[in-house]
Amino acid sequence: MASACYAMTEGLHVMLVDHDEENAAEMVDLLEFYGYKVVSDEYNELLAKKALKEGAYLFVKKPLNEEIVKHLWQFMLTKKIQKNEVRKESKDEYQMNVDDIDKDNIVGDNEKLSGEKNNVSDIEEQSDNIHEAENNIVSNGECKLRRKSRRKNSKETNEGESENTTINKVVRQKNCTKWTADLHAKFMKSLELLGEGRCYPKQIVEVMNVPGLTRMQVASHLQKCRSDNWRSPEERKYNRRPSSNTSLGDSQQKSSFRKFGTMPHFQKNISNQGQRNPELTFPTLHTNSTFVSGESSTQEPLYPPQFHVQPHHLNIGNSFNNSFSSISYNVGGVIQQQRGVSFETLGSQQLQGSIIGSTNYRSDLTLNNGDRHTQNDYNLNLNVPHGTTYPGNIMLSDIDIESNKC
DNA sequence: ACACATATCT
DNA sequence: GAGATATGTG
Incomplete structure (x- = not known):
């Protein structure tokens, strides 16, 4: 792989939004060359803004040069660390990690990066632990554990995200139904x-x-x-x-x-x-x-x-x-x-x-008449006018941009 | 295995 | 506080 930090980039997904198909194709090649998984979408500003709003880490204005692409992971990693620190409320650890990633030093410490990557896949490890536990328990709890496993599997299936297994294991945010x-x-x-x-x-x-x-x-x-x-x-x-x-x-x-x-x-x-x-x-x-x-x-x-x-x-x-x-x-x-x-x-x-x-009911709503709630009923209504200019066209994220967080 | 009620989490 | 998820039960 081209980058020394492939260990860090291989799990990352980059959504590429570009109306110029030729340019988009080039960018895909470049990103993939450095180990990023590229999620290419048609030109969609609404989706772009939504992705940022939902937690995308970066939105880079094109034209992208190789240096930017090469080190996208650093920005993502920094944001991830910050996010983790907020959760842990551990300022000391945060400072240590940030210091370790010298922003002037393009090549990061592979060992530490690998460790951070492990954090990204914490959920996978937890999942494995569950399976281990199931294998070890042969008593009355077996049935319950099986059920737990089944529920887990069923849930993953129902989420309908089977196309991208990597995202599945990292992304856990679900659509949040708004009971209007x-x-x-x-x-x-x-x-x-x-x-x-x-x-x-x-x-x-x-x-x-x-x-x-x-x-x-x-x-x-x-x-x-x-x-x-x-x-x-x-x-x-x-x-x-x-x-x-x-x-x-x-x-x-x-x-x-x-x-x-x-x-x-x-x-x-x-x-x-x-x-x-x-x-x-x-x-x-x-x-x-x-x-x-x-x-x-x-x-x-x-x-x-x-x-x-x-x-x-x-x-x-x-x-x-x-x-x-x-x-x-x-x-x-x-x-x-x-x-x-x-x-x-x-x-x-x-x-x-x-x-x-x-109340603010839609005037055309009638009860129980098969009226369909479109996706917009459950997702954000960005209400962004066509032609809105955005700062860039590449976003880096480790979350499901299609989901709404509570 | 499934659906339920309830508890707990985010 | 709303909604999602986990848990325990029939």
């Missing part, structure tokens, strides 16, 4: 359609029919909603949950009601409600004006699907309408709901209109 108001509304609508006892993440995903949305994401969102007593994100934002509702802490409360695998049945929970341990009685939320329904004990609102977790929300009747109504009337930070309003008559269309009218 409309997406959440669609989520809630799905719950309504599924009905009590059928609100499982898998079913919800299917009903929502949002491309790219996974069961895990829905499950996570479901968990969030449940943990906050089925209040919409907007509602949660402006109406804090009373902290003095119970003598038990949240964790204790949750563990007290942990039931795995199956969802509770509506009737069963109603009949059991009066027999619950008084210590486990849940607070009522309607005193916080976030929700209004009949005030009698038999008409306490129910926030499905997890009745056993939120028994204090039980309501015999159209529970979902109540739940949705709560959302409708509390978005935008203003509680508009009035006591005594009957939500039994609120249909989904009313719900939809209410939400759209008070």
Whole structure:
């Protein structure tokens, strides 16, 4: 290899963006000559800016000369060290590494660079350790370890990044689903359609029919909603949950009601409600004006699907309408709901209109009509006008530029 | 093996 | 705090 620092460059990827195909081809040759993996893309300024925003280390203005290309790795390494130091909060080590890499000295210390490279592939090593552990354990933990391994493999497959295995092992940032108001509304609508006892993440995903949305994401969102007593994100934002509702802490409360695998049945929970341990009685939320329904004990609102977790929300009747109504009337930070309003008559269309009218909904959005969320719904909207001039056309990164970080 | 609920992490 | 990921369970 042409460079003495190949050990450092071989794991690096350079995204080359150049509208001049001839020049791009030359640059690819040059970069590859020095051991960089080149990810060549068509001229795409949006992608370029996005990559920088997402963490690309360098954006070099062309024309590139050989010296720049030859030592791109140093800039990347410096940035990586800095990033690691921020994590470790170890200023001493940081200074040592920076000192070791004399910026005036083009050729770095191969041994130290190799060590740094090992840091880059920490994840690979951890992965190997897992496999080692699996091989060594033959007891009851074997099944669990297998499962762990399977999950791991499955995850890698699902990420759909099989084309570039090197990037796969380094890049772990995932797309971060933004639960926008409309997406959440669609989520809630799905719950309504599924009905009590059928609100499982898998079913919800299917009903929502949002491309790219996974069961895990829905499950996570479901968990969030449940943990906050089925209040919409907007509602949660402006109406804090009373902290003095119970003598038990949240964790204790949750563990007290942990039931795995199956969802509770509506009737069963109603009949059991009066027999619950008084210590486990849940607070009522309607005193916080976030929700209004009949005030009698038999008409306490129910926030499905997890009745056993939120028994204090039980309501015999159209529970979902109540739940949705709560959302409708509390978005935008203003509680508009009035006591005594009957939500039994609120249909989904009313719900939809209410939400759209008070938030930033897209006017063309309709719930559960197969409306596709394009990639832009989940990725950054850079909104960069065509023709914007950028400082250069080569970026060096060790992250997945297609992913959004939380 | 799978999906779930919950805990924990980022 | 939101969302992703890990863990334990049925």
